[in-house]
Amino acid sequence: MSLNQSLVSFQQRANLNLRVQRIATGWSQKLVVECCDTDQRYCIEIRDGRLSDVQVKPIVENDGCLLIRGQEDLLTRIFNGAHHPLTAYNDGELEVYGEQRDQVKLDAISLVMWGA
Known part of the structure; x- marks a missing residue:
């Protein structure tokens, strides 16, 4: 399964x-997912309680998004x-950048989707 397919599957599960x-x-x-080993970048827009379609996004520095960065294989598995x-983050394999409020929301979604 590719990262794009994994993101689409995640988006569908989250919306249900x-x-x-x-x-x-x-x-x-x-929500921008960036592969540090392949320079691939995907964007999922969160609006009105739903995650939009997964889109390939050109790299634009500091655009105010919530950024998740890691190796493509790791991101696909996540x-x-x-x-x-959380395991990947604690092991230093996953980086998350954004406003504190956004990171708290992402943490809450992670707990719902993956458990503690």
């Missing part, structure tokens, strides 16, 4: 999850549910 929808209600943000993002 009522708890994720409640967490994301009233939250508008761009978004298809095979690897817990």
Whole structure:
């Protein structure tokens, strides 16, 4: 499964999850997933409690998004549910950049989607 396919699958699962929808209600943000080894970059827009379609995004520095960065293989495993993002973050394999409020929302969604 490719990273794009994993992101689409994640987007679909998140949009079917009522708890994720409640967490994301009233939250508008761009979630950007960036591969540090291949320079691939994908964007999922969060709006009105839903995650939009996954799109390839050109690299633009400091555009106010919530950025998740890691190796493509790791990101693929995370978004298809095979690897817990907290484990990757604690091991220094996953980087997350953005406003504190956005990171808290992302943490809450991670707990719902992957568990503690």
